[in-house]
Structure formats: structure tokens, C-alpha cells
Amino acid sequence: MNKLFKVVTDNTNALPQSGAASNAYSKVIIKDLVVDMFIGIYDTEKQNTQRVIINIDVFTAHKNSWDGDDYGDVVCYETIVNKVKDMAASGHIHLVETFAHKIADYCLENEATAQVIVRVEKPDIMTDTATVGFEIKKIK
Helix, strand or coil, X not given: CCCCCCCCCCCCCCCCCXXXXXXXXXXXXXXXXXXXXXXXXXXXXXXXXXXXEEEEEEEECCCCCCCCCCHHHCCCHHHHHHHHHHHHHCCCXXXXXXXXXXXXXXXXXXXXXXXXXEXXXXXXXXXXXXXXXXXXXXXX
């Protein structure tokens, strides 16, 4: 077996447990954000923008009560969307993997974020698939 790969059982919704066992979580969802950007290793990808679809799940500390209705208690999806758009516009990136890692690292900078899942897909690069891409899950 290749030493670079390790089989891992994935429970996408699982968060690290703190104290008592709990399956409760809070999640910020950004679904199908579409940006046009320079991404890829081929000359044509370096000369022309292409559509990229981004999905992000940001798992945060679960809050049992929302009585305060306080914006300061949340991870702001608008801030994340704007940052991803800025990243996409900042220049050429060779790999979808690199872009996904940068997005995940940005999301983890927020102290309330416990875990993030980022998927970056290129829907127009291969004619015989709906989409190709990369997904990463990072845990603080």
C-alpha cells in the first residue's frame, strides 16, 4: 500500500466530542457559490477564466439557546463568501486542492470554527463528467 494514503472511515457530520457525548452541532452552509477564475495547469486555463463551484460547511460550537439573537454569536457566511470571491480574483491558482486548502484555512481562523469541509469543483473542464474537483475536511 502506498504510504501516502491511509484508509479513514469518514463521518462527515461528526465533531470532536467535548465532555459528554453529543451529536449536536451548528453548521454554516454555503452551497454552490459560483466564481469565474483562473485555475488549472494547462495553458488554456491560464489564459481564460472558468467556472468554479464552491461548497463550504463550517461546523461551529453548538449553542443551545438563540434567545440573544446576536450577530456576534455567529460565523458570518457573507464574510466567508466575500473572502472566497477575493481569493478567486487574486490571480492564477494551479490546483483546486490549493484553493480548497486556502479556503479551509481561512475558515479555521475564526475561533468559533471547529471543523470545515470545502469542496471545489470545475464543471466545464471535462465533457464526459458533470464536474470534477476536490474536497477536504479540516478539524481544529
